Amino acid sequence: MSVRTTDPGELLAAARAGDRRSLARLLSIVEGTGPAARQVAALVHPLGGTASTVGITGAPGAGKSTLTSALVARLRADGEDVAVLAIDPTSPFTGGAILGDRVRMGDHALDEGVFIRSMATRGHLGGLSVAAPAAVRVLDAVGWPWVLLETVGVGQVEVEVAGAADTTVVVVNPGWGDSVQANKAGLLEIADVFVINKADRPGADETRRDLERMLDLTAADGWRPPVVATTAATGEGAPELWAAIRAHRDHLTSTGALTPRRAARVQDELVRIVAALLRERALATGGPALEDLSAEVAARRVDPWTAAEQLLDR
Amino acid sequence: MSVRTTDPGELLAAARAGDRRSLARLLSIVEGTGPAARQVAALVHPLGGTASTVGITGAPGAGKSTLTSALVARLRADGEDVAVLAIDPTSPFTGGAILGDRVRMGDHALDEGVFIRSMATRGHLGGLSVAAPAAVRVLDAVGWPWVLLETVGVGQVEVEVAGAADTTVVVVNPGWGDSVQANKAGLLEIADVFVINKADRPGADETRRDLERMLDLTAADGWRPPVVATTAATGEGAPELWAAIRAHRDHLTSTGALTPRRAARVQDELVRIVAALLRERALATGGPALEDLSAEVAARRVDPWTAAEQLLDR
Numbered sequence: 001m002s003v004r005t006t007d008p009g010e011l012l013a014a015a016r017a018g019d020r021r022s023l024a025r026l027l028s029i030v031e032g033t034g035p036a037a038r039q040v041a042a043l044v045h046p047l048g049g050t051a052s053t054v055g056i057t058g059a060p061g062a063g064k065s066t067l068t069s070a071l072v073a074r075l076r077a078d079g080e081d082v083a084v085l086a087i088d089p090t091s092p093f094t095g096g097a098i099l100g101d102r103v104r105m106g107d108h109a110l111d112e113g114v115f116i117r118s119m120a121t122r123g124h125l126g127g128l129s130v131a132a133p134a135a136v137r138v139l140d141a142v143g144w145p146w147v148l149l150e151t152v153g154v155g156q157v158e159v160e161v162a163g164a165a166d167t168t169v170v171v172v173n174p175g176w177g178d179s180v181q182a183n184k185a186g187l188l189e190i191a192d193v194f195v196i197n198k199a200d201r202p203g204a205d206e207t208r209r210d211l212e213r214m215l216d217l218t219a220a221d222g223w224r225p226p227v228v229a230t231t232a233a234t235g236e237g238a239p240e241l242w243a244a245i246r247a248h249r250d251h252l253t254s255t256g257a258l259t260p261r262r263a264a265r266v267q268d269e270l271v272r273i274v275a276a277l278l279r280e281r282a283l284a285t286g287g288p289a290l291e292d293l294s295a296e297v298a299a300r301r302v303d304p305w306t307a308a309e310q311l312l313d314r
Numbered sequence: 315m316s317v318r319t320t321d322p323g324e325l326l327a328a329a330r331a332g333d334r335r336s337l338a339r340l341l342s343i344v345e346g347t348g349p350a351a352r353q354v355a356a357l358v359h360p361l362g363g364t365a366s367t368v369g370i371t372g373a374p375g376a377g378k379s380t381l382t383s384a385l386v387a388r389l390r391a392d393g394e395d396v397a398v399l400a401i402d403p404t405s406p407f408t409g410g411a412i413l414g415d416r417v418r419m420g421d422h423a424l425d426e427g428v429f430i431r432s433m434a435t436r437g438h439l440g441g442l443s444v445a446a447p448a449a450v451r452v453l454d455a456v457g458w459p460w461v462l463l464e465t466v467g468v469g470q471v472e473v474e475v476a477g478a479a480d481t482t483v484v485v486v487n488p489g490w491g492d493s494v495q496a497n498k499a500g501l502l503e504i505a506d507v508f509v510i511n512k513a514d515r516p517g518a519d520e521t522r523r524d525l526e527r528m529l530d531l532t533a534a535d536g537w538r539p540p541v542v543a544t545t546a547a548t549g550e551g552a553p554e555l556w557a558a559i560r561a562h563r564d565h566l567t568s569t570g571a572l573t574p575r576r577a578a579r580v581q582d583e584l585v586r587i588v589a590a591l592l593r594e595r596a597l598a599t600g601g602p603a604l605e606d607l608s609a610e611v612a613a614r615r616v617d618p619w620t621a622a623e624q625l626l627d628r
Contacts, residue, residue: 046614259612304448311584311588
């Protein structure tokens with residue numbers, strides 16, 4: 001089946017019937033801006049809510065792509081269908097490397113139970129942190145039960161995107177514990193599962209002890225993030241990681257924590273969309289207030305926070 | 315001179331008199347949240363406007379830190395004082411590597427004409443894209459004539475931060491041209507100067523031809539970004555890069571382009587601050603509207619864009 005339409009409703013119907021090209025087109029639409037993106041968002045929104053989302057983040061070189069690929073193989077072995085959204089803001093710089101990652105993921109290219117999509121920073125109003133959840137909702141509405149959000153680049157927005165999944169996996173490597181003192185708190189905040197990847201390297205045991213000690217000090221809210229050792233290149237540890245992800249998923253549903261968690265994530269998203277709308281409206285109307293105030297700030301007559309307050313109070 | 319006060323006004327006076335510890339404290343304040351950050355912003359704002367800011371961005375491993383260090387040496391040789399703000403959102407993951415970068419910059423550690431500061435993603439309301447311009451204004455107000463914004467990590471926000479400088483330097487390596495087709499437009503948009511670093515490697519000439527061809531196709535608005543070849547590790551090309559940066563700076567001032575450019579950047583910044591304020595207000599008041607709407611969206615009864623519109627119209 002192939003559909004030549006550009007009508008969002010028809011594309012959605014075709015995608016739900018299994019047409020991958022229609023799905024790809026829907027994703028292109030929500031990655032863009034404009035009324036079509038919102039039309040798709042409104043169409044898919046009531047259809048979703050059943051997909052489990054898993055964010056995978058970590059240092060450059062930690063092996064996130066290889067780990068994602070190993071995890072996909074594990075899900076497939078259990079008969080689970082899975083979509084991968086690779087959040088890839090570095091593509092203007094590192095197209096080659098990422099092409100390499102995609103080739104690695106190419107093991108799954110012919111598998112009908114796997115769907116892979118890279119998402120770069122484009123002109124999206126509001127950026128990746130608005131576009132990525134929109135893409136997840138499309139995949140959800142079309143019926144993908146598992147959506148993995150792999151961050152290829154490392155940056156503030158990308159960590160936020162991975163942290164906004166139902167389950168967030170933070171990937172570290174042996175030796176990591178020594179070098180990072182100040183910022184562990186931020187990782188503890190977003191991690192539901194820790195992975196020590198490249199666990200065949202020296203220092204894995206010490207890294208585990210270090211992580212466990214951190215977790216001992218953190219007040220438990222009913223879920224203590226497990227620490228899983230993997231060697232993604234050989235697939236070792238992938239079953240344990242998959243088990244840890246399912247356990248977290250079960251915890252979220254059995255305790256009723258999933259609903260408030262998702263509502264809290266949506267709250268962040270709404271604020272970002274409001275900001276995008278504000279910018280859009282300001283630009284669409286010629287934005288005299290915004291433009292005038294910007295000139296005042298640039299001329300050092302008003303400071304930015306005061307100007308923003310004025311803007312907000314209009 | 316050393317000052318024990320925490321009063322922003324006294325810290326500012328001391329920093330302007332040359333006290334580096336007071337400057338460091340002011341930067342810590344604007345990196346944080348709360349009324350003190352805004353107080354500092356209001357104090358420093360009218361004092362600035364004279365610093366030239368240079369953003370330096372590029373792929374991981376392109377040699378941005380080494381290049382920044384070579385450029386600092388070049389500025390110093392010309393008797394220019396220079397501050398470096400290293401935008402470093404990867405620090406939760408790569409503390410070690412960045413420590414290494416800082417050690418390299420350590421050549422300048424004892425030089426009174428150099429000030430180096432790393433800035434990581436912390437709890438800042440609005441993130442690095444709000445915190446970085448605030449820090450630049452402090453350095454500007456204290457009298458640093460050149461501020462280099464080096465992005466250590468690569469992500470959407472970090473590229474935005476570097477792109478918001480008066481002059482933006484985009485660093486690529488030989489061979490880069492082959493692998494990246496789709497996203498060159500984004501780089502062309504922000505680059506005022508292109509650097510081919512590690513130009514002693516094979517493929518440098520081809521990369522230059524490729525860049526020049528791209529630039530041929532771009533409509534000129536009076537400034538054609540020069541392409542400078544460097545080998546940062548040996549310092550080769552640093553004088554030419556410094557000359558290109560000064561030429562761009564002269565272009566901005568002589569054509570009067572600096573003022574509208576800065577106003578346009580401020581416009582983006584204001585929208586981000588407004589978003590941060592919106593979030594803060596929503597959270598401070600318990601945000602019933604935001605909370606209720608988030609729950610509605612999470613329950614699939616309203617789609618996010620419609621909810622955001624409703625929020626905005628209240």
